[in-house]
Amino acid sequence: MFTASAGYESYMGRWSRLLAPKFIDFTGIQEGDRVLDVGTGTGSLASSLERGLRSVEVVGIDPSQGFIAFAQSHAQSGRVRFELGDAQALGFPDATFDAAMALLVINFVPDHRKALAEMRRVTRAQGRVAACAWDYDAGMQSLRIFWDEAVALDPAIEAKDERHMKLSHAGELASLWKSAGLREVEERPLAVEQRFESFDDYWLPFLKGVGPGGAHVASLSEARRAELAARLRRRVLAERPDGPFVLKASAWCVKGRVP
Numbered sequence: 001m002f003t004a005s006a007g008y009e010s011y012m013g014r015w016s017r018l019l020a021p022k023f024i025d026f027t028g029i030q031e032g033d034r035v036l037d038v039g040t041g042t043g044s045l046a047s048s049l050e051r052g053l054r055s056v057e058v059v060g061i062d063p064s065q066g067f068i069a070f071a072q073s074h075a076q077s078g079r080v081r082f083e084l085g086d087a088q089a090l091g092f093p094d095a096t097f098d099a100a101m102a103l104l105v106i107n108f109v110p111d112h113r114k115a116l117a118e119m120r121r122v123t124r125a126q127g128r129v130a131a132c133a134w135d136y137d138a139g140m141q142s143l144r145i146f147w148d149e150a151v152a153l154d155p156a157i158e159a160k161d162e163r164h165m166k167l168s169h170a171g172e173l174a175s176l177w178k179s180a181g182l183r184e185v186e187e188r189p190l191a192v193e194q195r196f197e198s199f200d201d202y203w204l205p206f207l208k209g210v211g212p213g214g215a216h217v218a219s220l221s222e223a224r225r226a227e228l229a230a231r232l233r234r235r236v237l238a239e240r241p242d243g244p245f246v247l248k249a250s251a252w253c254v255k256g257r258v259p
Helices: 005-027 044-052 065-073 112-121 141-153 155-160 172-179 199-208 211-219 222-237
Strands: 034-038 057-062 080-084 097-103 123-134 183-196 245-257
Touching (some): 005 044, 005 097, 005 123, 005 183, 005 199, 034 112, 044 080, 044 097, 112 123, 112 172, 141 222, 155 211, 172 245, 183 199, 199 211
Parallel strands (some): 034 097, 097 123
């Protein structure tokens, strides 16, 4: 679902780019820090760190070669590099980084506890470990609208609704961070707004088959797909003619210090 880098950029990467600067501020990254970007994807977080802090060094890891190639092609300096890697088995010595960050990926890692233990291991004492996950219930309008209409059209797919995604509800990330022995744990919602130029700007990324929503659209017949598109058009435009509109999103973000 997540190997098509260009498709991901138009589907969710645009949201990641909006959230990344706020996540960096929340985590408290400082000039001179060495940061591990776990599950870098197309490099939204790494790129934001590179642009915003002149002396930060970033290593971005991801299991997708396509994502790594895309991210590396957009790097602007030698302070950022990308390599293949597994969040559950990080290939770095203990205490290598000042901070380990995971933007919108921790809930997709099969063993998130192991991934967090690895992030803590490679972060120095008093360093920061942080992560974000979208609030897929009421907080992510783009996907909430999508799944509400998809389930209304076919109630049998309710279990696919991303509202059931692990670590996406208030308190879940904070509880996980505390269970890992991290100190000064703080969880906070961070909100962003996305402007869409038209209904197609919202809908067409779903046709690329990226993410759970895209995978569901790809599974539909042409007639069902057209019916879902019509329902979504009515939701986002109501009675207005096609044109720009804004949707909001909120992510639960957590940070803690290594003892």
